[in-house]
Amino acid sequence: MSPQNTLAISTDVVLFSIRNDRLEVLLAALDNGGWRLPGGGMAADEDLESSALQHLEQQTGVTGVYLEQLYTFGRPGRHPTQRLVSVAYYALAPDEQLRLRERQADGLDWFAITRLPPLALDHADIIAMAHKRLAAKLAYTTIALQFMPERFTLSALQSVYETILGAALDKRNFRKRVLAMGCLEATSELDRHGNHRPARLYRARTPGKVEFIK
Amino acid sequence: MSPQNTLAISTDVVLFSIRNDRLEVLLAALDNGGWRLPGGGMAADEDLESSALQHLEQQTGVTGVYLEQLYTFGRPGRHPTQRLVSVAYYALAPDEQLRLRERQADGLDWFAITRLPPLALDHADIIAMAHKRLAAKLAYTTIALQFMPERFTLSALQSVYETILGAALDKRNFRKRVLAMGCLEATSELDRHGNHRPARLYRARTPGKVEFIK
DNA sequence: AATATTAGTGTCGTTACAACACTATGTCAA
DNA sequence: TTGACATAGTGTTGTAACGACACTAATATT
Numbered sequence: 001m002s003p004q005n006t007l008a009i010s011t012d013v014v015l016f017s018i019r020n021d022r023l024e025v026l027l028a029a030l031d032n033g034g035w036r037l038p039g040g041g042m043a044a045d046e047d048l049e050s051s052a053l054q055h056l057e058q059q060t061g062v063t064g065v066y067l068e069q070l071y072t073f074g075r076p077g078r079h080p081t082q083r084l085v086s087v088a089y090y091a092l093a094p095d096e097q098l099r100l101r102e103r104q105a106d107g108l109d110w111f112a113i114t115r116l117p118p119l120a121l122d123h124a125d126i127i128a129m130a131h132k133r134l135a136a137k138l139a140y141t142t143i144a145l146q147f148m149p150e151r152f153t154l155s156a157l158q159s160v161y162e163t164i165l166g167a168a169l170d171k172r173n174f175r176k177r178v179l180a181m182g183c184l185e186a187t188s189e190l191d192r193h194g195n196h197r198p199a200r201l202y203r204a205r206t207p208g209k210v211e212f213i214k
Numbered sequence: 215m216s217p218q219n220t221l222a223i224s225t226d227v228v229l230f231s232i233r234n235d236r237l238e239v240l241l242a243a244l245d246n247g248g249w250r251l252p253g254g255g256m257a258a259d260e261d262l263e264s265s266a267l268q269h270l271e272q273q274t275g276v277t278g279v280y281l282e283q284l285y286t287f288g289r290p291g292r293h294p295t296q297r298l299v300s301v302a303y304y305a306l307a308p309d310e311q312l313r314l315r316e317r318q319a320d321g322l323d324w325f326a327i328t329r330l331p332p333l334a335l336d337h338a339d340i341i342a343m344a345h346k347r348l349a350a351k352l353a354y355t356t357i358a359l360q361f362m363p364e365r366f367t368l369s370a371l372q373s374v375y376e377t378i379l380g381a382a383l384d385k386r387n388f389r390k391r392v393l394a395m396g397c398l399e400a401t402s403e404l405d406r407h408g409n410h411r412p413a414r415l416y417r418a419r420t421p422g423k424v425e426f427i428k
Numbered sequence: 429a430a431t432a433t434t435a436g437t438g439t440c441g442t443t444a445c446a447a448c449a450c451t452a453t454g455t456c457a458a
Numbered sequence: 459t460t461g462a463c464a465t466a467g468t469g470t471t472g473t474a475a476c477g478a479c480a481c482t483a484a485t486a487t488t
Binding site: 196 | 485
C-alpha cells in the first residue's frame with residue numbers, strides 16, 4: 001500500500017472552557033511552531049468516544065469532561081501523507097476542574113476562540129464548527145451548565161452566557177428564564193467573598209445531562 | 215492483520231421520503247431475509263459525502279437528494295468480522311423524484327418508519343437517530359422543503375408537516391407561519407385536479423438550501 | 429457608622445402564538 | 459344551466475411569553 005492508501009482514523013477533541021471571561025480552547029504545540037487539537041489515532045479495539053477521551057487524558061491530563069460527537073472530517077488530501085479520517089468531538093468543562101488536572105502543562109496552552117494560532121490540517125475548521133454548534137445549543141439546551149462547577153451562583157451562570165453570546169443580559173429576565181427551565185436547585189449554602197452581599201449557591205438537578213428546553 | 219484488526223470505513227444513507235401519507239425509508243434486501251441501509255465501503259481516494267452519494271446511486275439509482283451527515287458509529291463489535299466504522303448520512307427527496315429514478319427496484323423496498331423489518335448491524339439505531347434528528351430540525355429549519363417537488367401547494371406542504379409530526383395543524387396558522395419564514399415564493403400557476411377550486415403553486419426561493427428560522 | 433459592592437426582586441407594555449368559521453372557485457352530474 | 463360537492467383561501471381576538479426597566483438587601487471594609 002502506498003502511504004496515500006493507508007487508511008487511518010483519528011479522534012480529535014475541541015476542549016472549551018471559560019477563562020478570563022472569554023471562551024477558550026486547549027491546544028497542543030507542534031514542533032514547527034504551529035498548534036493542533038488534542039487527539040490521535042484510534043486503536044483497533046477501542047470505541048471512538050473512548051479514544052477521544054483517552055488521548056485527551058494522555059496529552060493533557062484532563063478527565064471527567066462532557067463530550068459530544070461533532071462531525072467526521074474525511075476529505076482526501078486533508079492530511080499530506082495518508083488518508084486520514086478524523087472523528088471530531090467537542091468537550092466542555094468548568095475552569096476549576098481543569099486547573100487541577102492539567103498535568104503536562106508544557107506544550108499545552110489555552111487560546112481565546114477569537115485569537116487562534118496557526119493550526120494543523122483543517123483543525124481551524126473543526127474549531128469553527130464546534131464553536132458554532134456550541135453557540136446554537138446554548139439557545140435550546142442546558143449545555144451551559146457543563147461549564148459550571150458543582151455549585152455556582154446565578155451571577156456566575158449569567159456571566160457564562162454573556163461570554164459565549166458576547167452580549168449583556170438583563171439580570172431579572174435571565175434569572176426568571178433559567179429558573180423556569182426547572183433544572184436548577186437552590187442549595188442552602190451561600191457564596192461569601194468580597195465586601196458585598198453573599199450569593200445563594202445553586203446546583204444542577206441532573207449534572208451530567210444536557211436537556212432540551214421548551 | 216487479523217480480520218478484527220482490519221479497519222474499514224463505510225458510509226450508510228438513511229433515505230427518507232413521504233409516501234402514502236407516511237414517512238418511509240428505503241432499504242436493501244440481504245440474502246438472509248434481513249434488510250440494510252444503502253451504503254458500503256469508502257474508497258481510499260474518495261470523499262465521505264461522495265462515497266455516500268455514489269453507493270446510493272449504484273444501489274438504488276437515486277440521485278439529486280439532499281444529504282446531511284448524521285453521526286459516526288464505531289463501537290468495536292458492531293460488525294462480526296471486522297472493525298467497521300460507519301459514517302451515517304441521511305437524505306431527503308420528494309417522492310416524485312424517486313419514482314423516476316429507482317431503477318434496481320428488486321432487492322429494494324420502502325418501509326414505514328413505524329414498521330421496520332429486521333435490520334443488519336446497528337442500522338435500526340441509525341434510522342432511529344436519523345428520525346429523531348429530522349423531527350427536531352423540522353421545528354427550527356426549512357428542511358421540510360426538501361420533501362417537496364419544484365412546485366407545490368401549501369396544502370401539500372402542510373400535509374408533509376402533519377405526516378412527520380403525526381398531528382393535525384391549523385390551516386390558517388400554518389399558512390401564516392410558513393409564509394412569514396420568507397423562503398416561499400408564489401408562482402402564477404395553479405394546480406388543477408379534482409372537482410374543486412385549484413390551488414396556487416409555490417416554490418422555494420433557495421431550493422437546495424436549508425435555512426434556520428427565527 | 430458610613431461607604432462600597434454585588435445579590436436579589438416585580439410590574440407593565442408589547443409581541444408572538446393558538447383558537448376559531450366562513451366565503452371562493454373550480455369540477456361534475458343531473 | 460344549475461345545483462351539489464370538494465378543496466382553497468382568508469382575519470380577528472384572546473392569551474401567554476418576553477423584554478424593558480429601578481430599587482432594596484446584605485455583607486465587608488474603612
